[in-house]
Amino acid sequence: MRVKGVGYGCETAGRSGKFALAMRSVSGAAEGKWALVIHGGVGEIVRGSLTPAEDTAHRAGLSRAVDASSTVLASGGTALDAVEQAVRVLEDDPAFNAGRGAVFSHKGRNELDAAIMDGTTLKAGAVAGVTRTKNPVTLARAVMERSSHVMLSGAGADEFSLENDVEQTDPDWFHNEARWQELQEALRSGAFDGRRHMGTVGAVARDRAGHVAAATSTGGITNKRWGRVGDSPIIGAGTYADDRGCAVSATGSGEFFIRVGAAHEICARVRLIGADIQTAADGVVKADIATLGGTGGVIVIGRSGIGGWSFTTPGMYRARAAEGHVREIAVYGDELATARAEP
């Protein structure tokens, strides 16, 4: 079911089989008002699968990130600054699979991927497999602003980070015991399943000037090998922003998002055929990626301030805020599935 043109407090929601879809129109974010959506990953997140402490920790992390990002936008900051800020907060939070809470690779290392894109200039920066940068999203921004490249990887990206005075940290900073145990379990079972451990973080924002931006950061997939890189730092796959269309950050089984060119595909549908963001996001996530066997979700925000999400997993850590409205946080698929009264 879809509800149109009814303001920020109204939900557009649909269901497909056992999977929940939730996407809403933030039509309260008219010209001149800011809006943002963030995510902390998707997965087999159903009621009862998280301890109360885990549930609380994830909501608190989302809350801190959406508030920090809202502060940037409310003080007239840019969408680019807002998405970087949101992702930095989530990278510092061990509850999420990015920065400090990143999963471990086969070699027992945290190899971090991140990307950021400015929808106004179409400038973008990305890093893959970095190991010593405290906030990989800020390194991605440095690549965008201080190099003539878009993407750096591995030792070279670490070297660029050091040379550009991006904050460094001992790799131990990223060590998280629960993630380490997940790796031990994966090594025992030989598992390399991109659907099991998700928790990538991302943000999309639209500022008062009407510009959009997107950022994504992740540790990737537990037990990843051979320098595997997922969709998150691939511009056009896990991250994309274009003022003429929308801004997108994805999370899920990265190989499928890469093959579909998911984030760019959503933007292209909005820009070229005038699809509304709900239809564009659903078409890519629920049809194209699902048909190939992939799972996951996206958050999207359009130039007009319409923002929301689409996902095929039972849950998605997510939050949204818009100028003049109370921010909302959700974890399970059935949350925010009905209209909510205006604050």
Ligand code: ASP
């Ligand atoms: N998309 C990420 C990757 O494939 C994983 C995730 O979103 O959890 O690296």
